[in-house]
Amino acid sequence: MSERTDQPAASAAKPPRTWLPMIFWIAGILLALGLAWFIGAVVVPVWQTRAVVCECAEDRLDEVDDAKVLSRLGSPEQAADRLAAYLRLPRWMNVDRREATFLLGRCGPRAVPALIKELTDTDKGVRRAAAAALGLIGYAAETAVPSLTRTLEDADAGVRQAAAEALCQVGPAAGIAVPSLIGRLEDTDESVRGYAALALGAIGAEAKDAVPALVKALKDTDANVRWRAAHALGKIGASAKPSIPVLERALTDGDAAVRQAAAEALKKIKGETP
Numbered sequence: 001m002s003e004r005t006d007q008p009a010a011s012a013a014k015p016p017r018t019w020l021p022m023i024f025w026i027a028g029i030l031l032a033l034g035l036a037w038f039i040g041a042v043v044v045p046v047w048q049t050r051a052v053v054c055e056c057a058e059d060r061l062d063e064v065d066d067a068k069v070l071s072r073l074g075s076p077e078q079a080a081d082r083l084a085a086y087l088r089l090p091r092w093m094n095v096d097r098r099e100a101t102f103l104l105g106r107c108g109p110r111a112v113p114a115l116i117k118e119l120t121d122t123d124k125g126v127r128r129a130a131a132a133a134l135g136l137i138g139y140a141a142e143t144a145v146p147s148l149t150r151t152l153e154d155a156d157a158g159v160r161q162a163a164a165e166a167l168c169q170v171g172p173a174a175g176i177a178v179p180s181l182i183g184r185l186e187d188t189d190e191s192v193r194g195y196a197a198l199a200l201g202a203i204g205a206e207a208k209d210a211v212p213a214l215v216k217a218l219k220d221t222d223a224n225v226r227w228r229a230a231h232a233l234g235k236i237g238a239s240a241k242p243s244i245p246v247l248e249r250a251l252t253d254g255d256a257a258v259r260q261a262a263a264e265a266l267k268k269i270k271g272e273t274p
Helices: 019-058 066-073 076-087 097-107 109-118 124-151 157-184 190-217 223-252 256-269
Strands: none
Touching: 066 076, 066 097, 076 097, 076 109, 097 109, 097 124, 109 124, 124 157, 157 190, 190 223, 223 256
């Protein structure tokens, strides 16, 4: 009797695992899309912004038309956003922070928050550029007044001057800076003293507490400070009447600009001119 030799049927071959290559394909596609987005959304804008900043820096002495060059970055709002992002790049990337900061001033109010941040930069040149840029924006930079007021205490005279000049451009809205500007009338740098006087004049009647300090500034050793102090007193107007005797003596000042400013101030304080 023969033995049965039937063997169990061979197991059916398992289908190949096709999901693993699919995952690699999807991952590759997503990586490629992410890289394309990064190049288009980050690398290209940064490259364009850097090109504009470098062009403006190189052509500064040729009085380059900043507005025309900046238009390559889009609207003023778009340019402000791009420049602000450019300033956030690491320092090792050799970013021209001073020029980019100054250019922000050409972008209008949208640039104010970024410029306020640059007022505390470790580079005094950047701080000076930020203050100057806020001055370009003018009255629309009102929200920067507290920061500019603190910048009046900067260790660098050039930064203090730029801050005082910016407050001058902001005008009456810079009223909270009056006490600090009064202090700057005693600054060791004559340019700071002069711009502090101009800023007080630009603030106008609200700076009436500065009259005694401005009267003292009429006797400053620097003629520019004296005529600016006289000009400021005239801007303050009727509240500056206590300064009349000193302004009358200033009519004989050795500097023609001081004499003229004193005469004009006297007319305004006495109400002889609007």
